[in-house]
Amino acid sequence: QQQVKQSPQSLIVQKGGISIINCAYENTAFDYFPWYQQFPGKGPALLIAIRPDVSEKKEGRFTISFNKSAKQFSLHIMDSQPGDSATYFCAASRLSRDDKIIFGKGTRLHILP
Template sequence: QQQVKQSPQSLIVQKGGISIINCAYENTAFDYFPWYQQFPGKGPALLIAIRPDVSEKKEGRFTISFNKSAKQFSLHIMDSQPGDSATYFCAAVDGGATNKLIFGTGTLLAVQP
């Protein structure tokens, strides 16, 4: 049961371009939406996160846009750099009884120099 749908599966962007990764969910009980970044051979690490009472959150070149009514959220990487090449996972947390973290399927980003 895939509760968080992520697209695209892979993405190639030129250096300096904007990388956009999209996620959608169905469960309205989700109340926390983090993004994780994973480099080869490493475990995922938290990149940026947002709560649904906020429509946008920006940290440096990384921005999350959140559309509560559409149940969609996206990650924008501005001025993409080769060092951003990694796999990105969106996630959602059910803030009810379980607080369980549920991941999307991941997006492999390659930023070409």
């Protein structure tokens, strides 16, 4: 049972463009939605996270948009740079219950120089 569905599987964006990755979740008990960035040979690194009481959160070039009614959230990377090329994972958790993190299957992002 996949509780967090992520798309697309891979994405190619020109330098300076906007990268958009989408996720949908099923469990309305989730109360914490992080995005992780992973480079080859490294563990996932927390990029940005949002709680369901907020519709948008921005940190630098990274923005999470959250639609609670649709049970969807997305990551927008503005002014995408070659250094952003990595695998991105959306995830969900019941932080208040100290619960495990459920990851999506990941999106391989490649930024063309």
